[in-house]
Amino acid sequence: MAKTPPSPSPDLAPIWQSLQAHAGEMKKQHLRDMFAANPARFRDFSLSHGEMLLDFSKNLIDAKTLRLLEKLAQQAELESWITRMFRGDRINNTENRAVLHTALRAPADAEVTVDGQNVIPEVHRVLGQMENFCARVHDGSWTGYTGKAITDIVNIGIGGSDLGPHMVSTALRPYWKDGLSAHFVSNVDGTDINETLARLNPETTLFIIASKTFTTRETMTNAHTARQWFLDNSENRHSHVGRHFVAVSTNASAVQAFGIDKDNMFEFWDWVGGRYSLWSAIGLPITLIVGMDNFRKLLAGAHEMDEHFRHADFLQNMPVILGLLGVWYRNFLGASNHAILPYDHSLRLLPAYLQQADMESNGKGVSRDGNPVDWDTGPIIWGQPGTNGQHAFFQLIHQGTEMVPADFILPARTHHPISEHHEILCANCIAQTEALMRGKTEEEAREELAAAGMDEAQIEALAPHKVFPGNKPTNTIVLRQLTPFNLGKLIALYEHKIFVESIIWNINAFDQWGVELGKQLANVIEHELDSAGDCSSHDSSTNGLVNYLKRQ
Numbered sequence: 168m169a170k171t172p173p174s175p176s177p178d179l180a181p182i183w184q185s186l187q188a189h190a191g192e193m194k195k196q197h198l199r200d201m202f203a204a205n206p207a208r209f210r211d212f213s214l215s216h217g218e219m220l221l222d223f224s225k226n227l228i229d230a231k232t233l234r235l236l237e238k239l240a241q242q243a244e245l246e247s248w249i250t251r252m253f254r255g256d257r258i259n260n261t262e263n264r265a266v267l268h269t270a271l272r273a274p275a276d277a278e279v280t281v282d283g284q285n286v287i288p289e290v291h292r293v294l295g296q297m298e299n300f301c302a303r304v305h306d307g308s309w310t311g312y313t314g315k316a317i318t319d320i321v322n323i324g325i326g327g328s329d330l331g332p333h334m335v336s337t338a339l340r341p342y343w344k345d346g347l348s349a350h351f352v353s354n355v356d357g358t359d360i361n362e363t364l365a366r367l368n369p370e371t372t373l374f375i376i377a378s379k380t381f382t383t384r385e386t387m388t389n390a391h392t393a394r395q396w397f398l399d400n401s402e403n404r405h406s407h408v409g410r411h412f413v414a415v416s417t418n419a420s421a422v423q424a425f426g427i428d429k430d431n432m433f434e435f436w437d438w439v440g441g442r443y444s445l446w447s448a449i450g451l452p453i454t455l456i457v458g459m460d461n462f463r464k465l466l467a468g469a470h471e472m473d474e475h476f477r478h479a480d481f482l483q484n485m486p487v488i489l490g491l492l493g494v495w496y497r498n499f500l501g502a503s504n505h506a507i508l509p510y511d512h513s514l515r516l517l518p519a520y521l522q523q524a525d526m527e528s529n530g531k532g533v534s535r536d537g538n539p540v541d542w543d544t545g546p547i548i549w550g551q552p553g554t555n556g557q558h559a560f561f562q563l564i565h566q567g568t569e570m571v572p573a574d575f576i577l578p579a580r581t582h583h584p585i586s587e588h589h590e591i592l593c594a595n596c597i598a599q600t601e602a603l604m605r606g607k608t609e610e611e612a613r614e615e616l617a618a619a620g621m622d623e624a625q626i627e628a629l630a631p632h633k634v635f636p637g638n639k640p641t642n643t644i645v646l647r648q649l650t651p652f653n654l655g656k657l658i659a660l661y662e663h664k665i666f667v668e669s670i671i672w673n674i675n676a677f678d679q680w681g682v683e684l685g686k687q688l689a690n691v692i693e694h695e696l697d698s699a700g701d702c703s704s705h706d707s708s709t710n711g712l713v714n715y716l717k718r719q
């Protein structure tokens with residue numbers, strides 16, 4: 168009998184063992200046979216909520232799998248963790264912080280307290296400030312230093328202060344305001360800012376310096392370069408800076424030291440994690456480019472998912488189902504990674520966004536109490552939009568040796584109904600999930616080759632290469648259309664999925680010490696690259712690389 172892997176807590180050991188035994192049974196089954204045996208499989212294993220459908224029937228599960236996974240969630244006290252997160256408990260234990268991105272999209276009459284203080288009025292005060300500012304930019308009453316209206320918004324930020332606003336702004340391209348363009352600069356590589364500035368006119372450009380800490384080296388370097396470019400290309404008057412630079416931060420003193428008036432600073436709070444911050448003032452570039460009404464719809468969509476997550480029974484609950492399936496594949500069926508495959512060109516940045524959301528949250532090697540984990544945690548997240556991926560890495564998903572559970576995300580309606588493009592896109596998306604599930608038997612492969620006129624010897628040689636094992640798990644998430652509301656809902660779906668997994672794995676999804684390390688290390692080497700003489704303070708490889716670069 169297979170050895171049961173260690174469970175995330177002693178209390179979970181029996182259910183973990185049951186799931187392990189059940190996984191052994193399920194590995195002997197094929198999805199093709201399960202579909203043949205149960206014609207109602209789609210009905211049994213799909214959920215629909217508002218304008219979103221989740222078809223999870225093409226997973227290696229049956230009713231018993233779900234019952235066991237539900238029990239796992241119950242025994243991990245998921246319900247109480249959900250309550251604790253939403254009510255503002257300090258569940259980010261290593262940073263002693265509440266985790267309240269959900270409060271950012273709660274209605275004005277909600278009440279969520281942190282340290283006895285209701286945070287909702289503050290959230291809505293900043294939303295009001297964003298709304299006023301956007302209105303002034305849009306109606307032309309906020310102008311550049313020569314009196315011209317703003318035409319270009321440049322967001323300078325990195326990680327959580329870039330990926331969310333960038334992904335959402337790109338996804339909502341059909342909603343962009345006429346006469347405005349958005350740009351995103353994140354990389355400290357001067358190429359990024361250089362290429363962006365080359366396209367801009369300082370008279371009509373507004374920079375948003377987005378940094379929770381306002382100390383992040385990359386962002387501050389880009390911000391200073393942008394300010395210098397602005398001064399060099401305008402009348403070199405510092406008094407003009409205020410019209411062209413605003414900040415989003417929690418660090419008021421550093422913002423003022425940079426030269427941005429505190430009235431032009433948009434605040435957020437330590438209970439908003441970087442990768443969960445697009446709903447806060449970090450969303451300012453989104454509000455500018457698509458308008459406040461659309462930003463509020465984005466928030467409303469996320470709130471709808473929050474309510475669903477809080478109140479739906481586990482087996483009717485989309486984030487819970489996705490999270491439990493994630494655990495099922497990671498811990499019981501040996502999957503090391505998970506693909507995000509949006510069949511929507513506008514969602515092309517979603518895989519990169521979810522890489523951070525998921526891998527920074529659940530890429531943890533110690534449990535909440537600081538002990539090394541003995542069980543697998545977050546998988547590697549990767550992906551590309553369809554149909555491009557089909558002509559690249561799908562080969563490995565279909566016929567490689569690695570199991571790659573995948574999410575296919577598809578809008579039923581397109582914003583660009585041009586000739587037959589959307590039908591082709593939809594057909595490809597659905598056909599791929601079908602092919603991954605069914606595969607192609609040797610008999611089918613042989614028949615196909617014979618029909619193509621091959622002789623026996625050719626069939627013999629080629630048939631093994633034409634066989635597709637199938638039994639490859641996929642979810643399909645269909646949105647009626649990629650609207651601001653549905654996008655908000657989709658992002659919140661993934662946020663909560665990630666949370667569900669972290670609870671089962673008994674890890675803190677809301678810190679990121681691995682990211683902090685990079686920030687410290689680079690500072691030391693930056694100084695050494697700049698100082699005279701050979702560097703000898705590191706290992707021979709690090710010293711060798713530093714000294715090689717110094718000589719170039």
Ligand code: G6Q
Pocket residue numbers: 325326327328377378379380381382383386440441442443527679682
């Ligand atoms: C996100 C991370 C990280 C962070 C960036 C930028 O959860 O903490 O990606 O967002 O390092 O940090 P600042 O906003 O402080 O510049």
